[in-house]
Amino acid sequence: MNCALQEVGYFCSMKRAVVLFSGGQDSTTCLYWALTQFDEVQAIGFDYGQRHREELDQAAQIAKLANVKYTILSLRGLLSGSSLTDHELAVDEPHAQAPELPSTFTPGRNLLFLSAAGSYAYTQESYDLVIGCCQTDFSGYPDCRQIFLESTKTTLGLAMDCDFRIHAPLMYLTKAETWRLAAELSSDGVDVLEIVRTLTLTDYNGSREENEWGMGRLDNAASRLRAKGYFEEKEQGWLT
Numbered sequence: 001m002n003c004a005l006q007e008v009g010y011f012c013s014m015k016r017a018v019v020l021f022s023g024g025q026d027s028t029t030c031l032y033w034a035l036t037q038f039d040e041v042q043a044i045g046f047d048y049g050q051r052h053r054e055e056l057d058q059a060a061q062i063a064k065l066a067n068v069k070y071t072i073l074s075l076r077g078l079l080s081g082s083s084l085t086d087h088e089l090a091v092d093e094p095h096a097q098a099p100e101l102p103s104t105f106t107p108g109r110n111l112l113f114l115s116a117a118g119s120y121a122y123t124q125e126s127y128d129l130v131i132g133c134c135q136t137d138f139s140g141y142p143d144c145r146q147i148f149l150e151s152t153k154t155t156l157g158l159a160m161d162c163d164f165r166i167h168a169p170l171m172y173l174t175k176a177e178t179w180r181l182a183a184e185l186s187s188d189g190v191d192v193l194e195i196v197r198t199l200t201l202t203d204y205n206g207s208r209e210e211n212e213w214g215m216g217r218l219d220n221a222a223s224r225l226r227a228k229g230y231f232e233e234k235e236q237g238w239l240t
Helices: 003-008 025-037 054-065 109-123 146-160 175-185 192-199 221-235
Strands: 016-020 040-047 069-074 128-130 165-167
Touching (some): 016 025, 016 109, 025 040, 025 054, 025 175, 040 054, 040 109, 054 069, 054 192, 069 109, 109 128, 109 146, 175 192
Parallel strands (some): 016 040, 016 128, 040 069, 128 165
16 A cells, blocks of 8 residues: 555545646646556646636646646635735735734635535545645645644535545655655656656746746745755755
8 A cells, every 4th residue: 555545544445536736746746646546537726816827727738748637616706815815915924814824825725625626526426635735844834734634534524425535645745755756656658757847837926937946936935945855855866
């Protein structure tokens, strides 16, 4: 059994999965992880009025490359209180309501995403959701913690009277280890590491500036964390 599944305690037979897919580094790594674990994989993205649409464009391109059906759901107007939805706010400032968090914290985002994804997955008879949450190298978002996923799994199951499973293969990985996982997933002529490096867009401001570690500028936390993890793992010899 995959070690990531052992860590979160799931002992289920796996057939179909829906991946919450933004086109960023983490969700793309999860997409290719899911392709090794499930017979059928779909990807679902969300247009929630985020700071830029470039990530949705990248997601569509990557999903096509992976031969995975990609569906975008509109959640516009349902989220607020974040520099990702209020484009006049700076992404590197503290959050107005929670100064210990960055302004990019979007209250209820993953809760809304998982609820919408669960509803969609139910219609596909797919009860396995895959999400790129991580509580090791992250910005302190409370909705990226394992305890939140466990609670949401229970709630979705009660709401739809079925056994949902939420898989978070990156939950206990550092960003450097996430880069390593992408390298390990490369096989059969599919260079997942190169796909993640050149096609994924993590930058909060949507910059497509090309660097060794991928697209973006080091003027926001997402790009800084991505670059830091890349060079840490490169030093270990995994990235060539």
